[in-house]
Amino acid sequence: MSSLSSKIQDVFNEPGCGKNQGKSEKERKKGCTKQLQPGGAAGGCAFDGAKIALQPVTDVAHLVHGPIACEGNSWDNRGSKSSGSNLWRTGFTTDINETDVVFGGEKRLFNSIKEIIEKYDPPAVFVYQTCVPAMIGDDIEAVCKAASKKFGKPVVPVNSPGFVGPKNLGNKLAGEAILDHVIGTEEPEYTTPYDINIIGEYNLSGELWQVKPLLDELGIRILCCISGDAKYRDLASSHRARAAMMVCSKSMINIARKMEERYGIPFFEGSFYGIGDTSEALREISRLLIERGAPAELMDRTEALIAREEARAWAGIESYKKRLTGKKVLLITGGVKSWSVVAALQEAGMEVVGTSVKKSTKEDKERIKELMGEDAHMIDDMTPREMYRMLKEAKADIMLSGGRSQFVALKAKMPWLDINQERHHAYMGYVGMVELVKEIDKALYNPVWEQVRRRAPWEETTWEDVADSAIAAETAALAADPALAREKRRSTLICNCKSMARGIIEDAIVEHGLTSAEAVSEKTLAGTGCGGCKGKLDKILKTQDHWHPAAGEAAPRSQEAA
């Protein structure tokens, strides 16, 4: 376990991660191990994250060492697409039983690897550690090493048991596993000055193939996409790329940065969502390749392609623009980066009335502000009723979100479009943006909304009436009773990680005369988890006059006391 904990520390010190670098030494040590509040939420675990990151490698056997829950409840549930082998969609698990828990599961793991190699002959086996075998002390690194030696095939340990942290940490631990055991272990058949890696792209719904033809035309070769539609050999020889693009900022930054450090592959962070972003990404790829020695004419060809394709995309969107201009969109997303989608929607003439920043980094939030102004309505965590209220108050015409919140939208009889991992449509590149606009148009103008919003002939009140009157009653009660309003304000949860209510923070500010978010964090622990509530703390401090009119008197008093 000691090597695992040092790995985790290493991941936390990731200099390429702005979020980690923004933290103090002490906070960084805790890093991404931030645990969710018991009973307060549910997200994936580190194992889930590791599997998501590597599973799209298509020709590898992905073997999960653990009880049936880890693989049996979740296999073949990702929408990545493969141009070749489908072995990645086969679920392999040691399905350990009580006896294994008592006597250890290493032998079963070794035999499982043996069976897989005999039956399926994959170029490599990836072995995923889970909580139970980690607890009983199964040493998967040793088993993988022995199996690799015995069978003459790479057997790669991915040491990311669920309980070490959230999904995001698992993404990075998976990255470490392939950095340690895979990347750089083979040589490509040949190299060209036009070889690139795309890092953090999973080819969900085949999205990569919306962009690949553009690169093909430019003569740019994707040496390896990590990990969408990758083959083991591509991954092993990816260290010979001339440049790299990182598409999902949080999940695989350590791969991009360490490949730069080890193999001198420069990278940039970009996105293929949105017309402008796609053009920018293509330019950046060409620029980096030229810097690394590709002929300068590449840029001219790139610009020509951009001009042609942008024009084609605009023409495609034009027909919808008339119908979509002025439509209000509520965007609640985790997986796809908020800011790139915001830009795309604005390109189609729509107005984004709110967006979520739950999984976005601080930098992402800044970009959202840049795009949408200071008033950007940011939603961190909402209960279904709040979401309904929001849909109503924002007068949104459509909601774009991940799979889980769809039920709120659908129950609220609100047009909804899936833009998370589970989506079935591909929205990348120029064609993808036309596709997205087409889908929004289809959702908005579907005649079903008119029918389902109609009340049943025998219904006196609909649930919307009930919810509306509940909301109105709540608002009225708060307006009529300042004490109640104060209580309501004070009970709002500000820091989800430390489950810190606003009242405690207000009291601390008043009592100790605190003036900075850092000081508040020190006193109350609020903001010492993910740090996502720093902005809220600043705002509370800034508006002290409003919620505590006597602040002017309280501050000097506490100074006296000090």
Add this chain to the structure above:
Amino acid sequence: MATVITPKKACAVNPLKMSQPIGSALAFMGIKNCMPLFHGSQGCTSFGLVLFVRHFKEAIPLQTTAMSEVATVLGGFENVEQAVLTIASRQKPSIIGISSTGVTETKGDDVEGFIKLIREKHPELDHIALVYVSTPDFKDAFQDGWAKTVTRLIEQLVDPMPLDAERLPNRVNLLPGAHLTPGDIDELRDVLEAFGLEVLVLPDLSGSLDGHIPDDFTPTTLGGISLEEIAGLGRSAHTVAVGEQMRSAAIALEAKTGVPYTLFDRLTGLEPNDRFIGLCAKLSGRPVPLKIRRQRGQLVDAMLDGHFHFGGKKIALGAEPDLLWALSQWATELGAEVKAAVTTTASPLLEHIPAKEVLIGDLEDLEARAAGCDLLMTHSHGRQAAERLKIPFYRIGIPMFDRLGAAHQTIVGYRGTRDLVFEIANLFIANGHEPRPDTWALPKEEGHAGTTAIAAH
């Protein structure tokens, strides 16, 4: 009579089985105003949640004690306590259903002890029922988790009654197995109500996961049986249990309240439904209603029309024991042959399944045995196998994530059986082979009389 085999292989490939805790959680989802809670790492919950969301296409209430590595080693009392407190203040449920997982069972957390401590420390939570079920991931399977949970609910929440207590003559309890969909439960309720009987269903997924639009947003379950109704199960005249897995629950209820039970190992097929309708008539003292008589006639006709297509067909089945039992009996009764049968966990029914052998195995085993079959029936994960084998595929069981309407697939009662006969017969018809000139070509044999004769010249 079948030989029950457990393969000797170390690695499960393409699992058929799902874990116990999620079976347990699903049972809790049939209780009104309930919040199911996994005592384990957050991933355990997340996988279960995603699975049910994709199957039912509904918001699913399921929470986690979010055990970290350190908490797991030190013991999870604080996590359980905090989770219960958080849920009590946020979602305000009437009941929290706690299921253990592999991690906390490996550590050996004494959750019963934790609950005692929580009760002592937090009298303000007295109005919330806390029900705990031990469901380690590394033992048993989905339907076991469901069955254990129902038994536990009965042991803990039903008011005990003396044997000679007065009962409500027109009220019946229904204990459905994990393989019954909300649609199945609705069908049985319709039948019972047609006899003027009132039904209490434990757990009642037809109220919570049937895809209705709720009156208000609730963070807990949307419907289902209430705690008061569970407490009063002992006042019913009779209990109907469906699926062998429900036997221990039915016995527990009888032991506690004296309500006699009738267990139907299946309600798919003509004969078991005749027995069921007979029981309904006896319990209600009413003649069989006209609509049910007509339904029986329709089923008999469907079986007559359908048997042409079932006769001699070879079927490969992958399902949990009770569903496997129902499907294998039903298909055999229509003249088909169960050529491959794979299941997830032990059951006294397995050796009686009409097949040569029954494997406790995975979909790799089923695929290997399904070659040459005319139909594959299993949950959605069978899609890859069916594609490779190029045989028709009928999705049944949990999870069904790549088709709509999983909650309403109905295969019980005369009506459900009739529809299933039609659906499967139509699959056979659609995949019937058109004859071609070479369909009946003679086998190419080297050296038969003719060729030898010609070669001799």
